[in-house]
Amino acid sequence: MTSSASYNFAAGPGIMPREVLMQAREELLDWQGSGMSVMEMPFTGEAFQAIMGEAQRDLRELLGVPDDYRILFLQGGASAQFALLPMNLLPPGGAADYLDTGHWSRKAIAEASRYVRVNVAASGADHDYRRIPAQASWRLDPQAGYCHITSNETADGLAYHWLPETGRVPLVADMTSDFLSRPIAVERFGVIYAGAQKNIGPAGLTIVIIRDDLIRPARPETPSAFSYRVQAESGGRFNTPLTYAVYIAGLVFRWLLRRGGLAAIAERNRCKSDRLYAAIDGSDLYACHQRVADRSAMNVCFHLADASLTAGFLQQARQQGLLNLQGHPAVGGLRASLYNAMPDAGVDALIAFLRAFAARHA
């Protein structure tokens, strides 16, 4: 199997833009005549500060981040943010609304419950996690310090295709798996956070976008390195950032700008996922139970009508270079993640395989 014939459908870490990897390879030993790999650069030096500054500016341009929001490049991934978010936003005894829409919002709720009184405003469990609960059904807590959503459920294949209305209560979103896949009205959110390993770059890098007025002193027990305020006030110089991951993310931001920005990428993503869902819906061998209006464009979760064929499906797909199509272990079934970097040709190859496999098992 050669790399040119394979497509990586992993849910993340997952496929990255080939042009980005090629540029990273080109510059790996010596970044632009600096005599250093980016991995070797002192983070306070001119070269790396230029890299980080450009990444910040490009991300701000891509998302249209308003001037009264800060972009923080942090560490630890979204799982760490599940705790660090309430530690930074609310005092002990504070309350927050959480929407339970699947595997990752349940993780966020479990961790946040150690720090705040969590009100689960609505739960997808009522519909077996096949839809995003309509806002009319939400029971919001008027005392909530924030309202937390998971904008895309990686394991369940659901996404918000509308923006909740939370009034004065700041809306907070874990956007790990759909960040940069479509435009966002940043000004509608108080905080947006995302782990990098889907559409941004190497795992570990964690982006937090926060409205200035929400940058408060964290709880006293918060490690200084994880205080939004400490990091914001130091301009990201409090401790050594993930220098190499920031550099790769910067290459991804440039790649997105060259491709026309987030509106253009969203259109491509919609086309890719629409075609795949159509192929799934058009065959009796495959099924996707998620409500059409709530389906994720990033993570297409489906299964075989005859579950006993799953292992054979995965094995034959792998032989054809269609990699990492297994569903999340907590959910099972199949999953094709179609991040920004997945080319149309990858979707074509998967659809052709779905049809050929179905023909063999008709």
Place this chain on the structure above:
Amino acid sequence: MTSSASYNFAAGPGIMPREVLMQAREELLDWQGSGMSVMEMPFTGEAFQAIMGEAQRDLRELLGVPDDYRILFLQGGASAQFALLPMNLLPPGGAADYLDTGHWSRKAIAEASRYVRVNVAASGADHDYRRIPAQASWRLDPQAGYCHITSNETADGLAYHWLPETGRVPLVADMTSDFLSRPIAVERFGVIYAGAQKNIGPAGLTIVIIRDDLIRPARPETPSAFSYRVQAESGGRFNTPLTYAVYIAGLVFRWLLRRGGLAAIAERNRCKSDRLYAAIDGSDLYACHQRVADRSAMNVCFHLADASLTAGFLQQARQQGLLNLQGHPAVGGLRASLYNAMPDAGVDALIAFLRAFAARHA
């Protein structure tokens, strides 16, 4: 300036082994025929689990880590560990001994003081941070839950060349800047931790080596992702690790094994720093005030007898491809970091420059 003619003396992130960077470049688009870059691999998949397992085994072999110690690959850097260490080891109201030997131990003390009663057992301030206080002068707290040292002071150019005796009290060391530069008697420590960006790999990766009996439930306010116990019990699968940094670190471990392990690398490091210190001590233009017995082999801190020449020195050095020789901002002066990856030729070039610069200013 070409990369082959330049040497990077940065204190970290700093120079990495060229062979490691070349292998990383070779494998960047496709790791061993997997069809994926390591950055793109799902972390629970076979390929990455093999990479992480090999890195664990090689590190255990390099250091001779006893069976009753766990190696954790964490995130956040040493600055985060300054808080996470007391959160994981001691209850509120607990006490710990800290040795103040320079800039980085003061940082560790300031952060730990937010969590435990810190007893500064001895301070280098009494000698202007020019020596490591002899153990005979330490005033240890019999109630201490652990005793913390900074085995190498990156900013001050000091290192322990002996092991403290702390009896039943676990010895804990921040080894960020000398980890893997010399053999360690791991069995003499309760916990060893190190940020990666000196001798291990890309910034962010944080290694914790902990004796099994010290793995306890962390304080309730500790984010789960930063609990030693949670991470140890999950085998590093609690959340997505820094996959690419773990891969690079694994390449570095293999590189060290090929070079004969830590005894051989320590001998080379001693030779490199001995020659540089001799050049400094042999000239009236340069001075190193650190006590000879306590000098660091990793970070050679020195200054010009005439401080007004410093800017010119740095500029001319840079023109000759001798990069990042400025001292830590908090200390000033000059600093040449001689990590494992610094070749003899780099030390030769620096010594030749020191002599030529001195001749010009005689």
